Amino acid sequence: MDMAVVPSSATGGRRVPGVRGTGGPPRRLSREDWITGALEAIAAGGLAAVAVEPVAARLGATKGSFYWHFANREELLTAALLVWEQRGTAEVIDELEAIADPALRLRALFARAFGATVTGSVEAALLADAPSPLVAPVLERVTQRRLEYLERIYSALGQPAPQARGRAVLAYTTYLGLFSLRRAAPTAVTEKGLSAALEQFLASPPEAGGTPSEE
Amino acid sequence: MDMAVVPSSATGGRRVPGVRGTGGPPRRLSREDWITGALEAIAAGGLAAVAVEPVAARLGATKGSFYWHFANREELLTAALLVWEQRGTAEVIDELEAIADPALRLRALFARAFGATVTGSVEAALLADAPSPLVAPVLERVTQRRLEYLERIYSALGQPAPQARGRAVLAYTTYLGLFSLRRAAPTAVTEKGLSAALEQFLASPPEAGGTPSEE
DNA sequence: GGCGTTCCATACGGTGCCGTATGGAGATGA
DNA sequence: TCATCTCCATACGGCACCGTATGGAACGCC
Numbered sequence: 001m002d003m004a005v006v007p008s009s010a011t012g013g014r015r016v017p018g019v020r021g022t023g024g025p026p027r028r029l030s031r032e033d034w035i036t037g038a039l040e041a042i043a044a045g046g047l048a049a050v051a052v053e054p055v056a057a058r059l060g061a062t063k064g065s066f067y068w069h070f071a072n073r074e075e076l077l078t079a080a081l082l083v084w085e086q087r088g089t090a091e092v093i094d095e096l097e098a099i100a101d102p103a104l105r106l107r108a109l110f111a112r113a114f115g116a117t118v119t120g121s122v123e124a125a126l127l128a129d130a131p132s133p134l135v136a137p138v139l140e141r142v143t144q145r146r147l148e149y150l151e152r153i154y155s156a157l158g159q160p161a162p163q164a165r166g167r168a169v170l171a172y173t174t175y176l177g178l179f180s181l182r183r184a185a186p187t188a189v190t191e192k193g194l195s196a197a198l199e200q201f202l203a204s205p206p207e208a209g210g211t212p213s214e215e
Numbered sequence: 216m217d218m219a220v221v222p223s224s225a226t227g228g229r230r231v232p233g234v235r236g237t238g239g240p241p242r243r244l245s246r247e248d249w250i251t252g253a254l255e256a257i258a259a260g261g262l263a264a265v266a267v268e269p270v271a272a273r274l275g276a277t278k279g280s281f282y283w284h285f286a287n288r289e290e291l292l293t294a295a296l297l298v299w300e301q302r303g304t305a306e307v308i309d310e311l312e313a314i315a316d317p318a319l320r321l322r323a324l325f326a327r328a329f330g331a332t333v334t335g336s337v338e339a340a341l342l343a344d345a346p347s348p349l350v351a352p353v354l355e356r357v358t359q360r361r362l363e364y365l366e367r368i369y370s371a372l373g374q375p376a377p378q379a380r381g382r383a384v385l386a387y388t389t390y391l392g393l394f395s396l397r398r399a400a401p402t403a404v405t406e407k408g409l410s411a412a413l414e415q416f417l418a419s420p421p422e423a424g425g426t427p428s429e430e
Numbered sequence: 431g432g433c434g435t436t437c438c439a440t441a442c443g444g445t446g447c448c449g450t451a452t453g454g455a456g457a458t459g460a
Numbered sequence: 461t462c463a464t465c466t467c468c469a470t471a472c473g474g475c476a477c478c479g480t481a482t483g484g485a486a487c488g489c490c
Contacts, residue, residue, distance in 0.1 A: 028437060028486080048263060051477060064438040067479070128343035130398035131260075143400035169396075169408050170389070170415070176399070177392025181384075183345035184391070185358035193384050200385070243456085243467060266447060278449080279468040287449070436487070445478080450471100457466075 029061055031069045031079070038080040039122055046125045047132055050077060074134065081138045084122055089145050102156040103202075109153070110198050113175050118182045127179060147172055171201040244276055246284045246294070253295040254337055261340045262347055265292060289349070296353045299337055304360050317371040318417075324368070325413050328390050339394050362387055386416040 037059050041049040052066050052073055059065075070076045092112075099105040118124045129135045147168050154164035174197055182189050252274050256264040267281050267288055274280075285291045307327070314320040331338070344350045362383050369379035389412055397404050 052479085053477060062439055063479080064440075066438095068437060072479070073477095127395050127399060128345075130343075130395070136398075139399045143396070143403065147400070147403055166408060166411050169403055169405075170412055172403075173389055173392035173396050173412070174385070175392065176395035177388035177390065180342050180345070180391035180395060181358070181388050183351075184342065184354045185362070188358065188362055188384055188387075190384075193381055196381050197385055197388070267449085268447065277469055279470070281468095282449070283467055288447095431490100433489085434487105435489100436485105438483105438485075440482090440484100442481080443479095446476090448473105448475080450473085452471085453469090455466100455468080458464080460461100460463085 029059060029065050029069070033059060034066060034069055034076060035080045035083055038076050039084060042080065042125050043122045044125075047077065047129045047135065050080070052076075077134050081126075081134060084126070085138050085142055088123070088142055093149060102153050106153050106157070107198075107202060109150075110171075110201060114178060114194050114198055118179055121179075124179050124183070127176065143172075167201065174201070244274060244280050244284070248274060249281060249284055249291060250295045250298055253291050254299060257295065257340050258337045259340075262292065262344045262350065265295070267291075292349050296341075296349060299341070300353050300357055303338070303357055308364060317368050321368050321372070322413075322417060324365075325386075325416060329393060329409050329413055336394075339398070342391065342394060358387075382416065389416070 034055070037055045038050050041051075041055050041058075050073065052063055056062050056066055066076075070079070096105050096109055099108055116123070126135050126139055130139050150168035150172060151164045154167050155161065159167065178189065178194075178197075249270070252270045253265050256266075256270050256273075265288065267278055271277050271281055281291075285294070311320050311324055314323055341350050341354055345354050365383035365387060366379045369382050370376065374382065393404060393409075393412075
């Protein structure tokens with residue numbers, strides 16, 4: 001679900017910005033460069049870490065550059081969140097749609113989701129900053145879309161609507177919980193535990209049939 | 216005689232601080248008052264909201280008071296986190312130990328946990344600030360203790376050790392996930408979903424016995 | 431090689447917070 | 461009543477960041 005923080009903006013072989021600090025010949029920055037810098041800052045320290053001057057320093061520039069591309073800090077944040085939202089929805093789902101079999105698709109989804117790392121993750125940082133009025137609507141949309149998508153897969157697997165919804169929510173709750181648990185007590189998250197959770201949400205529900213079948 | 220308009224400080228029922236702002240006669244603050252104020256600030260806006268001057272204003276005092284009771288901001292944070300940790304471990308567990316039957320105890324625990332509200336919760340805020348070096352160790356200890364406690368209950372219910380651990384981690388993960396989900400998409404957390412999750416972790420595990428018994 | 435446009439560095443004022451210094455008020459005991 | 465200890469308000473300097481103003485460098489175009 002999460003993504004690597006931004007592939008740099010196709011500059012042939014040229015010197016990418018971002019810590020161009022020492023030695024690099026000064027290059028001009030694009031709006032996208034700043035968005036990339038903002039997303040990196042978010043991954044590193046949350047919204048609060050997106051401060052104009054520090055990000056500028058990291059990009060090897062100054063505020064003068066920033067305020068030419070953006071009206072203010074909030075505009076940068078909004079733009080960065082928009083980019084994250086679009087990538088987080090389109091990309092992942094498109095990639096999974098390539099898999100025809102719903103069961104395999106679900107497995108691929110979980111493998112990707114539960115394998116995501118926390119440190120340096122934009123998603124983890126945004127979850128932490130969820131109460132922010134800038135983040136809240138973005139997070140809400142992304143979450144709803146993911147839940148609907150999960151529900152659709154469960155439905156395709158033959159679950160009736162209410163159960164499909166319930167299992168989707170429960171699975172996603174576990175996904176979110178793993179983010180928190182990894183930060184709260186990293187040692188508690190074991191490989192065994194992960195695969196157990198994975199099987200849990202891949203198998204048919206316990207309350208549906210009589211005997212729990214192992215797939 | 217300093218007969219002021221307002222009744223002097225010897226008026227039986229003492230005037231508690233905290234928003235004593237308008238009209239209240241100035242009262243002296245204790246170290247505990249500041250810790251309470253800090254915890255309220257954390258619940259409202261996380262660690263970042265614990266700023267000396269704003270908290271002082273909310274308590275109807277100034278920095279002068281604060282820096283007499285504490286060396287600096289960090290000392291206040293540490294003290295507040297310690298109080299939270301002690302309350303979070305001792306109190307809850309003691310209360311639950313009163314219940315003899317492990318099954319009922321587990322139910323009471325989940326009812327309490329899943330019913331917890333998020334808004335204004337110190338716990339939710341600390342989870343968001345988990346990466347902070349001040350919060351991390353506290354959160355880690357609390358999490359480990361809770362996991363061990365959960366595991367013990369599952370063991371008392373007859374689960375073999377590995378399963379008990381696994382179910383404890385999974386249940387706690389769901390608990391944490393609900394915090395995130397409530398903030399990310401509040402409408403997705405329904406009463407039905409909650410009770411479904413609850414039954415899930417109260418019933419015997421699908422892979423252990425043959426038929427899932429409804430308690 | 432001049433010229434306009436694009437982009438940016440520097441300097442500046444403003445704000446919110448931290449921590450210190452200091453004088454003084456309020457309680458307390460002799 | 462006076463001396464002392466406890467607690468606190470105010471004033472001050474410093475830091476990090478925001479946003480503005482302005483002059484000038486880099487670049488595209490003719």
